[in-house]
Amino acid sequence: MIYISKIMHFSASHRIYNPKFTDAENTRIFKQCANPNGHGHNFILEVVVCGEPNPDTGYVIDLKELKCIIQSEVIDLVDHKNLNIDVPALQNVLPTSENLVVFFWQLLADKIPSGKLYKIKLSESEHSSVEYYGEK
């Protein structure tokens, strides 16, 4: 079994704010992440696929093909967007890294043509990240 990884980037803005809470509660819990006009990040997205290499190509999956799938299924949806407003599927979701990584798993899990999706990792900065391995 080989694990093959592709890293891509996108830039987006978001606001972490739960409408169930008052403004004061949102500020106490989410601090500056609750600022009304949002803030932004360069997100780093890593997608890991596992499988056996094809004996004729030596590839688990062609990385150029994997890159196209991540681009069309995820990056085109979120890059240079406001995640709270511009992505319909996220409109009732708090766009924390934890929730985004589960959302990206749902977008990608059935789209991998060879091998299978093993891990998604999302970094908001060089000092923090979140990983998800799907439901087991």
Add this chain to the structure above:
Amino acid sequence: MIYISKIMHFSASHRIYNPKFTDAENTRIFKQCANPNGHGHNFILEVVVCGEPNPDTGYVIDLKELKCIIQSEVIDLVDHKNLNIDVPALQNVLPTSENLVVFFWQLLADKIPSGKLYKIKLSESEHSSVEYYGEK
């Protein structure tokens, strides 16, 4: 002459949109950067000060002191903010990296207690950056 550099980070969102242009012109010129709801970045800010080391301390400037000045003069103003809306001094400025780096120079140039401001560098991503050395 010694050149001493401090690197700090902030996260912000912005929209590149000139009200003198029509929406169609803005989209043609600024492409996805003109999306109405903004997008975001982790900006990397480098501030370089030059001078002679103080013989008693071996420092051009104490980096902890320089860090506090950058924090209070720049980072507190822009971190976790929407640059188009939340920063009054930028409200009639297109918040491109080129214009931001000149703005940050104006904020910092008179606040450096030893040595003098030599360069400001601002990176929107690991693949692009802008540098400014002041008016000469």
Add this chain to the structure above:
Amino acid sequence: MIYISKIMHFSASHRIYNPKFTDAENTRIFKQCANPNGHGHNFILEVVVCGEPNPDTGYVIDLKELKCIIQSEVIDLVDHKNLNIDVPALQNVLPTSENLVVFFWQLLADKIPSGKLYKIKLSESEHSSVEYYGEK
């Protein structure tokens, strides 16, 4: 299950020297790491916590809270210190990365308020690191 990671830094000096060995044996085994006056590193510490996101906050653990815990439990104890002399709990421990990572686990395992400690990783340089997942 989500795995969330926080990376922090500290600078410290240490000497790898076992008093059970002669000086010649220490030099043969530990080479330049046994130099009597110590040497130093910028250590990179990664702490990974796993758990389910809280449905109201979208967080496994608030990263700002996790950062405060790592700061007070670990960084304040070791940053800008000589690990052989300045940290009482390490005085009978060889301060190798292997032993440090187990020591940091003991400091942190009971202090995580939501989710549970999953991994600690410590890097002495960009080319080497050590990971520990606790006793299993």
Add this chain to the structure above:
Amino acid sequence: MIYISKIMHFSASHRIYNPKFTDAENTRIFKQCANPNGHGHNFILEVVVCGEPNPDTGYVIDLKELKCIIQSEVIDLVDHKNLNIDVPALQNVLPTSENLVVFFWQLLADKIPSGKLYKIKLSESEHSSVEYYGEK
């Protein structure tokens, strides 16, 4: 159990081309990677060993010793080489990262003097990598 990692580099050129396929098929499948005169990479090789620290040294394995083993068993064989032509053991192998990482495992698995080989990771670029944990 501690997992200890050493990262090393080598530069090599390769061509991804399967003689079972026609030239047209090779170009369709492998695209620019099938260019007749090869192309090159700075490969990053990470070797992870796991084990219990020796109580007298605090080491799972001495990283200087591990570095020497990786240098003599792997780096000397492939650094500044054309992988299709200059490495006899690879002459009937498609030199994809997937196949290289299995080949490196075979070279290293029996040479680790303390602890045992746990993982080999090979990166062709900062945006892609492959991992192998041996046959299980």
Add this chain to the structure above:
Amino acid sequence: MIYISKIMHFSASHRIYNPKFTDAENTRIFKQCANPNGHGHNFILEVVVCGEPNPDTGYVIDLKELKCIIQSEVIDLVDHKNLNIDVPALQNVLPTSENLVVFFWQLLADKIPSGKLYKIKLSESEHSSVEYYGEK
């Protein structure tokens, strides 16, 4: 005056070998870089343009436009190529970083539509690089 930088990547193989020298001299001077079958690198190319920002766009040059120019003038010519064989203009040139950076300057200097070319930097690895500012 603002200095704006774009970083791009390409992978290529090369051999450093001067036909004026004997094989033994080439090996003595260029060591493993003279290996007959070449070796490869992930090259990092930085292009810096300087100028005044356009008051209507806030841009010295649109980075998306600069990226397209670097792609078509340089990257398409050298990416996934053997620099000694596949690039006609380099066939009588030793493909050292020093000579490549002057060659890239010649390709780009007249193609910059706003601002002017200020610097080209080429890195063969994370530990070495070459810079050129044109003839002065």
Add this chain to the structure above:
Amino acid sequence: MIYISKIMHFSASHRIYNPKFTDAENTRIFKQCANPNGHGHNFILEVVVCGEPNPDTGYVIDLKELKCIIQSEVIDLVDHKNLNIDVPALQNVLPTSENLVVFFWQLLADKIPSGKLYKIKLSESEHSSVEYYGEK
């Protein structure tokens, strides 16, 4: 004119303490950097040489030769050392980055066999650095 750069690393410990000051003054001025038992860093040292490429080799200076010079003149003197105690030439020098970079210039300026020394840069961490271009 071409500028060619080599980056190398060393680990060392130091203490910033001026014997002209009282202990209280040292702590007020240098804070945790004045801790009696020292602390450490992984220093990153960049050496830049400028010159015209030799027409026969395409090199300003052979980077393997430059690496050997930096190793023997600087790295062997300071790596895995306590800079306050183990380096005789530094015993009356405050080992700040500012003073170290001037000291390294003096060690290297006359040892460069082709081209001439242009810049020395020293980083104590990924967020701070110091540059020196010699006396002008």
